[in-house]
Amino acid sequence: MRNYNTTLLPVSALLALLAVSGCATPAVAPLQSQPLTPAALAVSEAATPFAADWWRALNDASLELLLAQALRSNPGLDAADARLRAARAGIASVASNDGLKVNGNLGASRARTSEFDALPPAMLGQWTTLQTVSADFSYRFDFWGKTRAQLAAARGQARAAELEASDARQSVAYALVGSYLEWRGAQAALTLLQQDRQQAASLLQNAEQRVKHGLAQPDEVLQARAQLADSDERLLRGEQRISAAAHALAALSAQPQAAIDALPAAALPQWTLDTAPLSSGQLGLRADVQAARERVEASRGNVAAARADFYPDVRLNLMAGLSAQELGDLFSPGARVLRLAPALTLPLFSNGELNARLDSRSAELEAAIASYNQTLLNAIRDTADHSSQLARLRSAEAAKQQALLARRDSVAKVQSRASAGLTTPASLLAEQRQLTQARLAALELHTQRLQSQAALIRTLGTAPAATR
Known part of the structure; x- marks a missing residue:
C-alpha cells in the first residue's frame, strides 16, 4: 500500500497540471x-x-x-x-x-450462478446470499467559489x-x-x-x-x-x-x-x-x-x-460498510468493506456548452x-x-x-x-x-x-x- 501511495503522488501532480493548463477557456463579450x-x-x-x-x-x-x-x-x-x-x-x-453528504444503505441479494459459468466446479449452479449494511460519504470542495x-x-x-x-x-x-x-x-x-x-x-x-x-x-x-x-x-x-x-x-x-x-x-x-x-x-x-x-x-x-x-470539480467519496453471505458473519471484523474514491472532473472540451x-x-x-x-x-x-x-x-x-x-x-x-x-x-x-x-x-x-x-x-x- 505504501508503494501505491508513492506512485499516486506524481499522478496527482499530473492531474493538477492538467487542471490548470487544459481547462476550457471562458470567452464572453464585455x-x-x-x-x-x-x-x-x-x-x-x-x-x-x-x-x-x-x-x-x-x-x-x-x-x-x-x-x-x-x-x-x-x-x-x-x-x-x-x-x-x-x-x-x-x-x-x-x-x-x-460539504458532507451521507446516505445509508441496507440491502440483501440472493443469486444463482450458471452451471456453465467460468467458475470453480463447486460454485456452479449454487445459490448465494449477500447481506450488506453500508454508508456512503461524499464531500464536494468549492475551490473556485x-x-x-x-x-x-x-x-x-x-x-x-x-x-x-x-x-x-x-x-x-x-x-x-x-x-x-x-x-x-x-x-x-x-x-x-x-x-x-x-x-x-x-x-x-x-x-x-x-x-x-x-x-x-x-x-x-x-x-x-x-x-x-x-x-x-x-x-x-x-x-x-x-x-x-x-x-x-x-x-x-x-x-x-x-x-x-x-x-x-x-x-x-x-x-x-x-x-x-x-x-x-x-x-x-x-x-x-x-x-x-x-x-x-x-x-x-x-x-x-x-x-x-x-x-475542475473536486469530490471525495467514501463507502464504509459490512458485507457477508451469512447473517451471523455480517458484524464480524472480516465483513468490513471500505472504498475511497477521490474524483476530479476536468472540463477539457465542452463543444461550446460552457461558453x-x-x-x-x-x-x-x-x-x-x-x-x-x-x-x-x-x-x-x-x-x-x-x-x-x-x-x-x-x-x-x-x-x-x-x-x-x-x-x-x-x-x-x-x-x-x-x-x-x-x-x-x-x-x-x-x-x-x-x-x-x-x-x-x-x-x-x-x-x-x-x-x-x-x-x-x-x-x-x-x-x-x-x-x-
Missing part, C-alpha cells in the same frame, strides 16, 4: 451597460421613507378594516408569498451542493422576492385606498346630484307654470326639460360610479359585496399630505427599485458561477441592468408627473373654494332680493342650482387631490412592509 446611479440622474440620496401603514393618516376606521382584510386575504399577496418561500428554499438547495457565487445569487433572488412581496402589499393598499376614496367621493357626489336633479325638476315646474300663465316662451320649458334629462343622466352615472368602486373594494378585500354595502356611512376624509420634507432620494427606497437592484446582483452571482464551471452558458448568464445580467435602469427612470417620471399633478390640483382646489364662497354670497344676495320681491323664484332656483354644481366641482377636485396624494406616496415608496 457588459454593454451599467446600473444608473442617483448622481447621474440628479437624484438626492438622503431621504426618509413613508411608513408602511401610511393610510392611517386618513383616520378612517372603515378604510383600516378593509385594508386589514385585504392584506390577509388578497390572492395576489398569497402568490407573492409563495414566490418568496420558493426563493428562500432555493437558498437551502444551493447551500446543500457542497462556484457554490459561493450561486449562494449569493440565490440570496439576491430571495431578497428581491421579499421586496416584491412588500411591494405587492403596497400595490394592494394603494389600489384599495384609491377605490375607497372614489367610493366615498361618489357617495358624497350622489347626494349633490340628487339635489341638483330636484332643483332641475323645480325649474321645469316653474317654467311650465310661467308658460301656462303667459309669462314665458315655450322654449324655456324645452330648455328646462333638457337640463332635467342631463341631470338624470349624471345621476345615473353617479350611481354607476358608486357601484364600480364598491365592486373594486369587494374584489381587493376578498369579501362579498354585502360586506361593503354594510359599512357605515362616512364623509370623504380630510387629509392633507405635507410635501415639504419629500425628497427624490425616496425613490431609491422603493421596494420595486430595490428588488430590481437585487436581481442585478443576483445575476452577477450567476455569471461568476458560470465562470467557475470552467474549472454558451456563460454568455446566457451575461445576457441575463444585461437584461437585469436594463430592467433596473428602466424601473428607476419610470419612478423618476412618475414622481414628477404626480408631483406636478398634485400641485395643479391644490391650486385648482384653492381657486374653486374661493369661487364657491363667492357663489354662496351670490345665493344669499339673490335670496334676499327674492324675499323682498325684487326677483323671481326661478332666478333663485337657478342660482341655487349653480351653487350645487359648484359644490360638485369642488368635491371632485377634493377627491382627485386625495387620490393624487396617495399616488405620490405610492410613487415615492414606503418602508418595506412585513411579509406574512
Whole structure:
C-alpha cells in the first residue's frame, strides 16, 4: 500500500497540471451597460421613507378594516408569498451542493450462478446470499467559489422576492385606498346630484307654470326639460360610479359585496399630505427599485458561477460498510468493506456548452441592468408627473373654494332680493342650482387631490412592509 501511495503522488501532480493548463477557456463579450446611479440622474440620496401603514393618516376606521382584510386575504399577496418561500428554499438547495453528504444503505441479494459459468466446479449452479449494511460519504470542495457565487445569487433572488412581496402589499393598499376614496367621493357626489336633479325638476315646474300663465316662451320649458334629462343622466352615472368602486373594494378585500354595502356611512376624509420634507432620494427606497437592484446582483452571482464551471470539480467519496453471505458473519471484523474514491472532473472540451452558458448568464445580467435602469427612470417620471399633478390640483382646489364662497354670497344676495320681491323664484332656483354644481366641482377636485396624494406616496415608496 505504501508503494501505491508513492506512485499516486506524481499522478496527482499530473492531474493538477492538467487542471490548470487544459481547462476550457471562458470567452464572453464585455457588459454593454451599467446600473444608473442617483448622481447621474440628479437624484438626492438622503431621504426618509413613508411608513408602511401610511393610510392611517386618513383616520378612517372603515378604510383600516378593509385594508386589514385585504392584506390577509388578497390572492395576489398569497402568490407573492409563495414566490418568496420558493426563493428562500432555493437558498437551502444551493447551500446543500457542497460539504458532507451521507446516505445509508441496507440491502440483501440472493443469486444463482450458471452451471456453465467460468467458475470453480463447486460454485456452479449454487445459490448465494449477500447481506450488506453500508454508508456512503461524499464531500464536494468549492475551490473556485462556484457554490459561493450561486449562494449569493440565490440570496439576491430571495431578497428581491421579499421586496416584491412588500411591494405587492403596497400595490394592494394603494389600489384599495384609491377605490375607497372614489367610493366615498361618489357617495358624497350622489347626494349633490340628487339635489341638483330636484332643483332641475323645480325649474321645469316653474317654467311650465310661467308658460301656462303667459309669462314665458315655450322654449324655456324645452330648455328646462333638457337640463332635467342631463341631470338624470349624471345621476345615473353617479350611481354607476358608486357601484364600480364598491365592486373594486369587494374584489381587493376578498369579501362579498354585502360586506361593503354594510359599512357605515362616512364623509370623504380630510387629509392633507405635507410635501415639504419629500425628497427624490425616496425613490431609491422603493421596494420595486430595490428588488430590481437585487436581481442585478443576483445575476452577477450567476455569471461568476458560470465562470467557475470552467474549472475542475473536486469530490471525495467514501463507502464504509459490512458485507457477508451469512447473517451471523455480517458484524464480524472480516465483513468490513471500505472504498475511497477521490474524483476530479476536468472540463477539457465542452463543444461550446460552457461558453454558451456563460454568455446566457451575461445576457441575463444585461437584461437585469436594463430592467433596473428602466424601473428607476419610470419612478423618476412618475414622481414628477404626480408631483406636478398634485400641485395643479391644490391650486385648482384653492381657486374653486374661493369661487364657491363667492357663489354662496351670490345665493344669499339673490335670496334676499327674492324675499323682498325684487326677483323671481326661478332666478333663485337657478342660482341655487349653480351653487350645487359648484359644490360638485369642488368635491371632485377634493377627491382627485386625495387620490393624487396617495399616488405620490405610492410613487415615492414606503418602508418595506412585513411579509406574512
